[in-house]
Amino acid sequence: MSELPRWDDLDVVLVDQDPVRRAAVARLARLLGAQRVETYADWSNAVIEGPVARPTVVLVDGALLGRKALELSSAASSDRLFVALVHGESGTTPEFLAAGFGAVLYDPITAVDLERVFALAHSVLSKAADRERRLQVKLSALRQVEADLTLLAEMTPDWLSRSLHLLQRILDVPALAVWKVDWEADALVNAGAVGLPVPFVRELEAKSRGRGVALVHRVLESLLVPVDMREDSTDDRVLTSAETRRTVGLEAGVVVPIRYSGRIVALLSVYLARLDDFARSDIQLYDSAAEALAVAWKIAENRRVMLQNQLLYRTLVEEEPVGVVLCGIDGSVRLANRAAARLLGYEGPDRLLGVRLPEAVRTLAPLPWDEWTQRAAGTSAVEAVVPILTLDKRLRIVEFHARVVELPGDGPGWEPQLQLVLADVTLERRRLMELELLHDLTRMVSEERDLEAAFRMVADRLQREFGYGLVGLALLSGDGTRFIGRAVRVEGGLTYNEWRADRGVTGRAVRENRAQLVVDVREDPDYFEPQPDFPMESEVVAVLRRNGEPIGVLNLESRRGHRLDQEDLRLAMNIAVHLELLMRQVELTEQLERQALSDPLTGLPNRRALQEHLRRLLRDRRIGTVSVILIDFDTFKTLNDTLGHLFGDAVLQAVSDRLVRSLRPSDLIARYGGDEFAVVLADVDLPLAQEIAERLRQAVGAAPFEVRGETVVLTISLGVAAYPRHGDTVETLLRAADEALYRVKRSGGNAVGVAGEEAPQL
Secondary structure (H helix, E strand, C coil): CCCCCCCCCCEEEEECCCHHHHHHHHHHHHHCCCCEEEEECCCCHHHHCCCCCCCEEEEEEHHHHCCCCCCCHHHHCCCEEEEEEECCCCCCHHHHHHHCCCEEEECCCCHHHHHHHHHHHHHHHCCCCCCCHHHHHHHHHHHHHHHHHHHHHHHCCCHHHHHHHHHHHHHCCCEEEEEEEECCCCEEEEEEEECCCHHHHHHHHHHHCCCHHHHHHHHHHCCCCCEECCCCCCCCCCCCCHHHHHHHCCCEEEEEEEEECCEEEEEEEEEECCHHHCCHHHHHHHHHHHHHHHHHHHHHHHHHHHHHCCCCHHHHCCCCCCEEEEEECCCEEEEECHHHHHHHCCCCHHHCCCCEHHHHCEECCCCCHHHHHCCCCCCCCEEEEEEEECCCCCEEEEEEEEEEEEEECCCCCEEEEEEEEEEECHHHHHHHHHHHHHHHHHHHHHHHCCHHHHHHHHHHHHHHHHCCCEEEEEEECCCCCEEEEEEEEECCCCCCCEEECCCHHHHHHHHHCCCEEECCHHHCCCCCCCCCCCCEEEEEEEEEEECCEEEEEEEEEEECCCCCCHHHHHHHHHHHHHHHHHHHHHHHHHHHHHHHCECCCCCCECHHHHHHHHHHHHHCCCCCCEEEEEEEECCHHHHHHHHCHHHHHHHHHHHHHHHHHCCCCCCEEEEEECCEEEEEEECCCHHHHHHHHHHHHHHHHCCCEEECCEEECCCEEEEEEEECCCCCCHHHHHHHHHHHHHHHHHCCCCCEEECCCCCCCC
16 A cells, blocks of 8 residues: 655644644644644634745634634635634634634544645645546536435435445445444444444344444544555454455445534444555545445434424524414414515515415415314324415425314414414425426336327426426427417417517527526517516526537416526426436337338338238228239349349339339238248238239330340239238238239249139149
């Protein structure tokens, strides 16, 4: 393993009134490679005055700052990164960050904590412009995935397992595990793992009993050196046996803490295939992953507590993310928290007091108020998901948890009241509805290949489930001058199905070949109303493209009072891209089917197409008779052997053209194989089929063919059979025609034979 890099390009200033912690942190800083470490027991303005020789990390005990507002903007620009050391009641993270600190560390401070701070300082204060691309890309991905982990924690109890799979792909490691610290039982309990076999997990859990707390402290106090998991390892942090580790095939592990409100609740173990795979710079990645899990962990824990405790009134605390409203049975609001007011679009909870909630909330679907209030007090809460148009004109999908409780009333007794807990599930529900729509759309197109039905389904679902006042799916006409509506849905009925392509916001989207978001259509000069008696608020247009060029639009408009935003634009663009792919898929599928059912040489249907066509005709009860003519060239083999196969192919093309011109458009002619052709005649009886066969024989033999400068005289033999006289299946009918054909061939050819009859004599 290569030598670990050291932070010898940073200076450290430590201001801490606790001498034990001050000495411990200073020791860690020196072990990490800091060459110059200055320590102070009390705050002094000297730490931010004057220039510094090198980038400097200033670690300050939060308790020394008290309630003083500290302005550090000038210091932060002079090669110093300020970090607050938080312990006990010394302050909160937002306060220090607002004051200008670049980071906050919680007690106890570990080598991992200092490593993260030094990496941040190096990134922020370094004069070098070049950064390692791999590290930055992964850090960016982890920052973005934090919201996804939070959403998973809100949506599913299986959030941790799914989160670990997601983090495993980002970190590109063979295995990950989260070990929950059971401080009372002095053990580690696996909360989730990916890439690890069950025996490995169970053995580690068993051997951690009685050693869990000591192992946590040992891991946190150790230097930033990975756990050596090789078979001959003597690393005292390893719990599993050499035999178990051999079956796993992993050589190293890196452990970082997961904190919940400043307390270590679990350890994130990152496993590596080889010890040499460890890079010290990757500690930042693992620490960021642990922070993302910590945020999600908190969300999941909060949700579990809310459900288990039936959303008790302590959720009224302003810091809680859910809204709580207490109403009388008549609907008048008696109590509301700030989260509820914000969710319903009010400036503050006082604006809600006294109003009747069923009338104050503007919904796309009515509140089930009677159902809620008629329930008995003390019964479990019921849920309802309701789309709400807030006062700020946003459409939010709100999950209501309603429960009747008995509380002291205005008089001496108790009276029933309705407790409502509100949660904003807009993003979660919209993502779910979007995924369901795209899934159904893919299934419909893949299984049925009915684009018209798919267009109608998209328009119906977008209007019904997402609350749009107008949904229009239109494709450009062949000359590009008009939009042809394939599915247009407007509340109150269909207003139009075709409009000029140079008009409106849709026309602008096509001209500019880019999506459009118009927040207020009254301020857009290009906008035109679909119907004057139905005023709209916003419009979104996504462009459908083929090979980068516009072929149509998906148009969404909201009624007055419902303002669209970037989320609606993203939805429209996603659906448009999906429609483009599905339209292309249908085109390719139909093209492949045409190729599979056609003869590449003549362009005629092939034997398979002939059989399928004949099978459909025989099943059609409206058709009384079906005739089949099989055709074979009399001297084609000699021609092929004399002038070559390429010449023979050219002759087949010329003959097939003459045969096609001798038949009706409704008749099917196919290349049956080699130099054989077949004709299927629907609703044509046997005598007429004989006449048609004779006409084909004369058409081929009446005049020679000019092919590649050669004059070729050809004759053909034909066999005719009719349904139901000569057979009632595809196989029997073709066999009868084939037997008639070869009776003609044996008699000299150049004639028409009928199934069941003697071959004609020439």
